[in-house]
Amino acid sequence: MDGQYAHIERRRQGPKRSDASRDAILQAVRDELADNGWRSFSVDNVARRARASKQTIYKWWPSIGALCVDASLCLIQDRPVEINRIEDHLAHIIWPLEQALHSTKDTYVLRAALLAAADDEKAGEELRQWVKTEIRTPLRMVLADLSNRKTIHRDWDIDSIMDALLGPFWNRLFIMNSPIPRGFSAELATQVFKKLKR
Amino acid sequence: MDGQYAHIERRRQGPKRSDASRDAILQAVRDELADNGWRSFSVDNVARRARASKQTIYKWWPSIGALCVDASLCLIQDRPVEINRIEDHLAHIIWPLEQALHSTKDTYVLRAALLAAADDEKAGEELRQWVKTEIRTPLRMVLADLSNRKTIHRDWDIDSIMDALLGPFWNRLFIMNSPIPRGFSAELATQVFKKLKR
């Protein structure tokens, strides 16, 4: 059971930060969130599971929520997507989110991490930073390119488009507790594209 | 300061449930959520503020999250809206949500209550029941009417439309922590209507 937490077999302890310890903590966070959710998440349990000291956790992360966000957002990894139509450029940006939410375990982890972020200022900043680099910036580039090529109107509002692309995920994840079907991101992208097409 | 909690000056309670106590608790929940948010929300503080016993709280509400949802959703009250265009029938349904989110205090309260619901099964059920009666059913009636009158296509999916109408609120409320501008719900309704128009 504990074997998955790699650093346990390690002997090194010294004046350099232990990557093994870091990895074990992040993995333990994900496992705890998947098993128990955000409500009964506790630093003590993470430390016990990772065979790490609470001190080590508090030393390297500014808040518990930030730790959760840090541990979880890596689940939304860049994934290859086939691009056949113009609107697939939009879909490509939110496709990793759909992918992550197809996994039940990852769904639990992400929901918990996003709740943590909504509850904790530092974690919120970390989340918004992620949104900026992973969603907003790529989205802006795609939209700028399309409008430059006169494929879409020029008067788009990036925040409204993000609302339209991301919001439906949150409505299912937080409010309705209903699953994300396959093709969800493609459908969203299509609708947004229709709205923008000249 | 405590004078606002009416039941304090009220005559002693009897063997039937005390409405005064109930109201004081719900008001205290709202005040606590507005003042301290969900993170540092505690039953002890609510009980202290409402001059109520924790036992009374636990007796009448199945979970803390459910108490928060119960206390908060009344903030999204039915409000009059001028109906000039066809799409205003859609806007009318989410207009109360926008209205509530124009108030900073109510925004805190609602965010906290929705977080509580996302974290707690019983509270989630209570929230979804509210969505069903306040959003889904009215929305279905409006859409059915419009499609009967051949104003919109007949092949609408109610869940996707709810995603499009509600999701943007959650993206600003939970994720981006950005304000809801005036006219937000009208804009959403317009976009959805365009998509559905034959």
Next chain:
Amino acid sequence: MDGQYAHIERRRQGPKRSDASRDAILQAVRDELADNGWRSFSVDNVARRARASKQTIYKWWPSIGALCVDASLCLIQDRPVEINRIEDHLAHIIWPLEQALHSTKDTYVLRAALLAAADDEKAGEELRQWVKTEIRTPLRMVLADLSNRKTIHRDWDIDSIMDALLGPFWNRLFIMNSPIPRGFSAELATQVFKKLKR
């Protein structure tokens, strides 16, 4: 199980104190003390067991400890004892106490009641009143008679003699938690008598 609490079959409820209710409460106190001891004794449990209202209990007894003493001391009933020797007159006074402490259940009840009395001023007064009428006064009469008949010295101190006759019971009951053997009171009486004999 509940059948033993007589008042349950009763119908009369009116402007006279219900003896059936009183008896049911006293019996329930004894049963509770026997089953759960003084530590986890509670008025709620007594009321539930006796199918009585807490209000009735608080109405008729000045304190919970007093209720326990009231309920329990009747277990130390006057019992016949053969009187062959002069010292048996002393033994006769404490013999009912020994008798009660030969019963395991009654031992629990009495220990609990005496603890209650040690902890509660009103119950303590009730206990001391009982000691006065059941122990001190009879003892003084016996001793006065014996000293008048010049069987014992005249300079006895009633309190020290009570210490010598009762104290050993308490040492076994409260401190050592050891049993009271048969003949315990007779042995105590013999020793006291030896000390007093001229």
Next chain:
Amino acid sequence: MDGQYAHIERRRQGPKRSDASRDAILQAVRDELADNGWRSFSVDNVARRARASKQTIYKWWPSIGALCVDASLCLIQDRPVEINRIEDHLAHIIWPLEQALHSTKDTYVLRAALLAAADDEKAGEELRQWVKTEIRTPLRMVLADLSNRKTIHRDWDIDSIMDALLGPFWNRLFIMNSPIPRGFSAELATQVFKKLKR
């Protein structure tokens, strides 16, 4: 000293038990018992007074009664006593108890602690262990010496003698709520000695 098996006895990692905390708790227990008695004794109050955490109290003492016994029995300290007569050897053993009960404050504390012990199995064991080492064993040594020197009969029963020496204290402390006069232990010792003298 650094033998090859040294690692077996290697000391535990981490902080050591705080003596300051321990002492503050024990003092707070004595103060609480003196001020409020056993009836309204509470762990919360002890923790508040000692500026200690309840967790710390529950960690180091098996039960609340045991904590009271632990905090209180040290009040019965060994005290010098002049030994002029043979029976003073007996008096010497219970003299510290009399001394403690001359102090009003210590009387409250000890009564409460002994009540706690009578009510709680673990505390009772702790008390009986104290009786064994502080009363029973010394008493046995004195009695054995006296009977070896043919000063007293050989057929003494140690438990009965303890009853005679300790019981009178309990009768005054728990039942009669009457004071312990000076010379009480000497008088008890004299009576017991008379009874044993050959």
Next chain:
DNA sequence: TATTAATCGAGACGGTACGTCGAGTCTTTAC
């Protein structure tokens, strides 16, 4: 090579809150 300093595990500590239980007060309803 020995010393220093950063790091880690373990976990004790003062606190705050949890969810439950009981005390004692009060009100309603039934007889």
Next chain:
DNA sequence: GTAAAGACTCGACGTACCGTCTCGATTAATA
């Protein structure tokens, strides 16, 4: 008027975590 039933406030229970701290062990960089 008395009693059963039970809702209410208050406060304590024993447990769980939080975030801080200290202790002893380990190891890399410095002296």
